[in-house]
Amino acid sequence: MPPLPCAELHLHIEGTLEPELIFALADRNGIRLPYADAADLAARYAFTDLQSFLDLYYANMDVLRTEADFTDMTRAYLRRAATAGVRHAEIMLDPQAHLARGVALETCVDGVAAALATSEADHGISSSLIAAFLRDRPATEALGVLQDLIAMQAPIVGIGLDSAEVGYPPSLFAEVYDVARAAGLKCIAHAGEEGPPGYVWEALDVLRVDRLDHGIRCLEDDALVERLVADGVPLTVCPLSNVRLRAVPSIGDHPLPAMLARGLNVSVNSDDPAYFGGYVDDNLAALVGAFDLSIDDQALLAANSVRSAFLDGNRRAVLL
Numbered sequence: 391m392p393p394l395p396c397a398e399l400h401l402h403i404e405g406t407l408e409p410e411l412i413f414a415l416a417d418r419n420g421i422r423l424p425y426a427d428a429a430d431l432a433a434r435y436a437f438t439d440l441q442s443f444l445d446l447y448y449a450n451m452d453v454l455r456t457e458a459d460f461t462d463m464t465r466a467y468l469r470r471a472a473t474a475g476v477r478h479a480e481i482m483l484d485p486q487a488h489l490a491r492g493v494a495l496e497t498c499v500d501g502v503a504a505a506l507a508t509s510e511a512d513h514g515i516s517s518s519l520i521a522a523f524l525r526d527r528p529a530t531e532a533l534g535v536l537q538d539l540i541a542m543q544a545p546i547v548g549i550g551l552d553s554a555e556v557g558y559p560p561s562l563f564a565e566v567y568d569v570a571r572a573a574g575l576k577c578i579a580h581a582g583e584e585g586p587p588g589y590v591w592e593a594l595d596v597l598r599v600d601r602l603d604h605g606i607r608c609l610e611d612d613a614l615v616e617r618l619v620a621d622g623v624p625l626t627v628c629p630l631s632n633v634r635l636r637a638v639p640s641i642g643d644h645p646l647p648a649m650l651a652r653g654l655n656v657s658v659n660s661d662d663p664a665y666f667g668g669y670v671d672d673n674l675a676a677l678v679g680a681f682d683l684s685i686d687d688q689a690l691l692a693a694n695s696v697r698s699a700f701l702d703g704n705r706r707a708v709l710l
């Protein structure tokens with residue numbers, strides 16, 4: 391059976407850098423990597439928590455230097471996503487991770503945007519860009535980058551919040567989200583991946599997010615689940631990521647079936663597919679294998695993804 395058409399809503403474009411592409415870009419840019427080859431690099435993808443992944447994720451970004459590097463990375467993702475059934479992708483970019491390395495905002499934004507501009511014609515995937523801010527850097531820095539993005543009329547539909555979660559509650563970024571909302575941008579944030587349910591409450595009540603990334607720890611708080619269900623808040627769940635970062639012990643322990651049973655608006659996404667063992671189709675296959683998910687449940691997950699996308703009515707109707 392061909393994959394069901396779906397939207398991918400939780401995807402860090404830098405997390406799609408496959409080891410082979412990391413080596414190809416290093417070669418092109420004259421960078422010597424501290425690994426023997428792609429297999430040696432991939433062998434290091436044994437993470438113990440979010441931070442152990444982030445350390446490698448940020449280090450590998452060093453190979454991204456030119457606009458063409460960002461374009462090629464994005465095209466490689468779109469090519470693979472098309473085979474996974476993705477027909478719409480909302481893609482996060484971490485501008486601060488590139489600015490900190492001396493790469494200009496225009497270089498990373500324009501590079502990714504160039505691939506997205508032709509994604510529908512090239513790959514049958516409509517797409518949009520979301521600028522994600524690093525919560526383990528100062529909110530003042532995020533605000534400055536947001537203002538620069540607005541000033542340059544960057545082609546973004548929204549903002550997100552990612553990187554190390556525990557110790558960096560969403561409320562630190564209240565002003566950033568107020569400014570983004572006033573500028574007409576959609577608001578999403580990672581919360582409840584490693585952080586406690588209180589961070590999910592803050593993302594809802596202080597940041598007033600339109601959608602939540604992960605959110606799996608909401609199940610620890612019944613009142614929070616009731617709120618999320620009542621408001622139909624979309625949760626972009628990433629099963630293989632949760633297993634690889636040890637937020638859950640194994641795929642068989644994943645809370646997605648419980649989340650569906652509680653009536654939460656969940657979709658399946660890949661997060662950082664090059665690092666976590668697979669794209670959207672691999673994530674779905676893992677769930678189906680572990681839980682024998684029915685066709686109806688699979689169709690519901692796909693429909694939830696399309697309904698939770700920041701799409702206009704026409705494109706949504708085509709995909710549903």
Ligand code: HPA
Binds near residue numbers: 662
């Ligand atoms: N969690 C938080 N920040 C991230 C992730 C993630 O899974 N991937 C890239 N940045």
Ligand code: ZN
Binds near residue numbers: 400661
């Ligand atoms: Zn993520």
